[in-house]
Amino acid sequence: MLYDHRTYVCRPGTIKLHLELYEKLGWAVQRRHLGEPVFYAVTETGNVNSYVHVWAYADAGDRAQKRAAMQADAEWQAYLKASAEAGYLIGQENKLMTPTSFFTTSS
Numbered sequence: 001m002l003y004d005h006r007t008y009v010c011r012p013g014t015i016k017l018h019l020e021l022y023e024k025l026g027w028a029v030q031r032r033h034l035g036e037p038v039f040y041a042v043t044e045t046g047n048v049n050s051y052v053h054v055w056a057y058a059d060a061g062d063r064a065q066k067r068a069a070m071q072a073d074a075e076w077q078a079y080l081k082a083s084a085e086a087g088y089l090i091g092q093e094n095k096l097m098t099p100t101s102f103f104t105t106s107s
Contacts, residue, residue, distance in 0.1 A: 001099055002063055003038065004055045009091035012049050015042065018088035019051065026079035033070035060096075 010018045019042070031037075038054040057063035070076050083089065 001105075002057045002059055003097045003099070004057065004063060005052065005095040005097055006054070007050055007052050007093045008089055009047060009050045010088045011090050014086075014088040015049050015051065018083070018086065021082060021086055021088070022079070025082055026076070029073055029075040029079065030070065033073065033076070034066050063096075 008018075034055050038056050040051075040053040042051045043049075055063075057066065
């Protein structure tokens with residue numbers, strides 16, 4: 001299993017606007033290509049202008065295939081364009097992670 005852990009940072013005062021834009025234009029198309037996220041949440045303590053989401057893939061090939069299909073989708077491209085024009089995001093950190101030998105999912 002490969003987990004894609006992503007942290008995004010928004011300009012102060014814009015996280016709600018950014019997430020509204022994502023929910024309207026990006027949420028459905030991203031789930032259509034990547035499946036359901038493992039986790040999607042806003043930060044309560046620390047940098048409150050940030051949010052995290054985690055996606056699970058069978059392996060790097062599965063991730064590459066799904067993300068390539070999403071990037072080729074006109075609806076996803078429309079979301080990316082609207083997001084860039086809005087200018088709410090100021091940072092992004094991606095981590096590809098694998099579970100330890102003793103971790104098992106409960107599902």
